Amino acid sequence: MASHKFAPPPSSRRDPSIDYRYNANEETLNETEGDLYENVTYEQPRAIQGNSNGGTSNNTTVETKTPKCTPINVVLSIAVVIGIILSVCGIILVIQVDNRLERAIEKLSKTSTPASSCFRIKEGGQNQSEFYTIHPTSSPSFFKVFCDMESAGGGWTLVASVHRNESGVKYKYTGESIGTRDGYGLWENYLAFGTPENAHKKDFKSPAYFSLQSSDVMIWHIDSHEEIINASNKAFLKYYTTTGFLRDYGGTLQSLYSQHYPLAQRNLGPSLKNNSLTKMIEALNSSGEDIRSSVFQFYEYRYDFSGSVQNHINDGGSDMFDGGNKIFYRIGDDPEVQVTYNEKYRNESHGVELLSSTSHPFNLLMWVGNMDRSVSSFSLKAVSNAGADGGGSYSTYDGTIAIEDITLKFFAFNVYGASDPSISTVFYYVYNRNISGSIELAELKKSLWTSGTDNLQHEVTVTGSPKLFLLGYTLLSSQNGQKIPKSNITSVLSKILLHIKPEITCDGFPGSLLQPISYLRGSKNSVFNAIPDNDKMQTKPEFLQFRVYNIFGIPSALCYGIRTESCWPHNVCIGGPNVVKNEDGSRTIYTGWGGDSSTQVESTDTVLIFTR
Structure with a gap:
């Protein structure tokens, strides 16, 4: 310087x-x-x-x-000034941090609270339905859930949803637990998937499903377009249990299914409703005139017999028989049993019922359950001495008739052309492809089939360990030995088919848990009106039903708002199968929504499951 x-x-x-x-x-x-x-x-x-x-x-x-x-003093002075400035800024910063911390604490109380459930958050004063973070005592970590703080006192935790669009995922059924994904039974395992934010449009299972101790269950039915945050006001059905039943089954739905009601196939099958066989025979009898009209100049044979037991036709009039129409049935390798007319036979161990009627025409029906498929075959046989005594002609017919899901296959043997009334013994096998199961293995065969017009022995056998079908027999005749053409026989069987619809029931199947419900939105009438007509007679509203079996012994997890005795519970239940035969012969299980009926309940896009 x-x-x-x-x-x-x-x-x-x-x-x-x-x-x-x-x-x-x-x-x-x-x-x-x-x-x-x-x-x-x-x-x-x-x-x-x-x-x-x-x-x-x-x-x-x-x-x-x-x-x-000096320079040192200048530096010190500057430091003092900076210190003063920093002190002022610090005070401002502390105020800002304090405000932010207060807001963070408020947010933390909603999203990261150590409360064990939505119910505890509700008890802590939070009344807004939204997403929170909970930490159940049995869970190793926190996770986000949706809490409903309004319905029935609030404090409900969304633990799962089943979405219609995800129900079409195909799984090959192997006899393991229903509803499997990567080898897991979804209703029974500890696998969580999806997010609560997307539960309205995607399948969802929260860790709360298996870790949150609860007492009751609540169900909402919503449209998949409604956001979860708005679902409470938009749900068209809301109902819940009040009994606290979950406490008796481990406190979670996972423990209920895994420990008490596992979703595994059982060797079950329907039974024929009481008097169902009798009703079918009576229906055939009352339609006798219409059935006879299919045969030109139908001959009304006489039911004459000798002895004390009516198990044959002695002559029938006009030398139709020299002792004929002796009917026998056989179950597997058991000895054959001759049928006494108008008497009912029952074999409960194999689910077999048989009944005949001395009507015109003669009718016999044999219902076969054989649900465990322990019997490999079932047979009917007719033995007669024809009045033609070797004269006239004979012929054999076979054919198939199908009406909707029902299929009828038949064999017929005809004696005609003699002066005596003609004889046509007709055997038929009827099954419903939706209930008979493994029908590709079952086959109707002529196990004994004589020719000629004198000593007649004809037997048919259904093989392949069949189940859930009808075997039938009818006796046709035409005056003056006129031939009964195949077209007449087909017409007769088509009319018979209209009246032989077995009424089967799965009532009495073991293992369902029933809980009464209270409605928050909707009513028992709105639920009942939405049930498919075919299921109404076997369904009652105002219940939740946990695990119910269908006709194949395959369970559905939950029937929402109803209890059912139907053999087709997947029409009104979720978490169960819709068994469909694929082109390769395998059968596909649909794990979400089942059935084809378009109803209000059925068309619900999403079912939300809460616990509290």
Whole structure:
């Protein structure tokens, strides 16, 4: 730096007669010469006036010094100023942090609370239905759930949803638990999938399903377009249990299914409803005139017989028989049994019922259950001595008739062309392809089939360990030995087929859990009106039903809002199968929604399952 024009001399050389007082208007000292003061100016020196005694005056001016201003002091001063500024900023920051912390704590109370359930959050004062974070005591971690804080006192946790669009995923059925994904039984395992935010449009299973201890269940039916946050107001059905039943089954739906009501196939099958066989025979009898009209000049044979048991036709009139129409049935390898007319036969161990009727025409029906398929075959046989005594002609017919899901296959043997009334013994096998199961293995065969017009023995056998079918027999005749063509026989059997619809029931199947419900939205009438007509007689509203079996012994997990005795519970239940035969012969299980009926309940896009 440049030197100042003036600098005071060192003290050792100062003239006492000179005044060195500070003058701020004068030039400053040279900072490079190591002087003690910086940026300070002084007045020009002035002589000091002496006293009269020639001494130094007492009014000597004292030198005034400014504090030393070194770089260190400057730095310290700056630091102090910065400190003051930082202190002020710190106060502002603390206020801001405090506000943010308060908001964070408020948010934390909603999303990351250590509360064990929505019910506990509700108890803590939160009344808004939205997404929260919970930590059940049995869970190793936190997770997000949707809490309904309004319905029936609130505190409900959404644990699962079943969405219609995801029910079409195909799984090959192997006899393991129903509803499997990657080998897991979804209703029974500890696998969670989906998110609560998307539960309205995607299948969802929360960790709360298996970790949250609860007492009751609530169900909502919603349209899949409704966001979960708005679902409560948009649901068209809402109902819940009040009995606290889950406490008795481990406290979760997972424990209910895995430990008490596992969803595994059982060797079950329907039974024929009481008097169902009798009703079918009576229906055939009452339609006798219409059936007979299919045969030109039908001959109404007489039921004459000898002895005390009516199990044959002795003559029938006009020498139709020389002892004929003796009917026998056989179950597997058991000895054959001759049928007494109008008497009912029952074999409960194999689910077999048989009944005949002395009507015109003669009718016999044999219902076969054989649900465990322990019997490999079932047979009917007719033995007769024809009145033709070797005269006339004979012929054999076979054919198939199908009406909707019902198929009828038949064999017929005809004796005609003699002066006696003609004889046509007709055997038929009827099955419903939707209920008979493994029909590709079953086959109707002629196991004994004689020719000629005298000693007649004809037997048919259904092989392949068949189940759930009817074997039937009818006796036709035409006056004057006229031939009964195949078209007439087909017409007769088509009319018979209209009246032989077995009424089967799965009532009494073991293992269903029933719980009454209370409605929050909708009513028992709205639920009942939405049930398919074919299921109404076997279905009652105002229940939740857990695990119910269908006709194949395959379970559905949950019947929503109803209890059913139907053999087709997947029409009104979820978590069960719709068994469909594929082109390759395998059968496909649909794990979500089943059935083909278009009803209000059935067409619900999403079912939401809550627990509390």
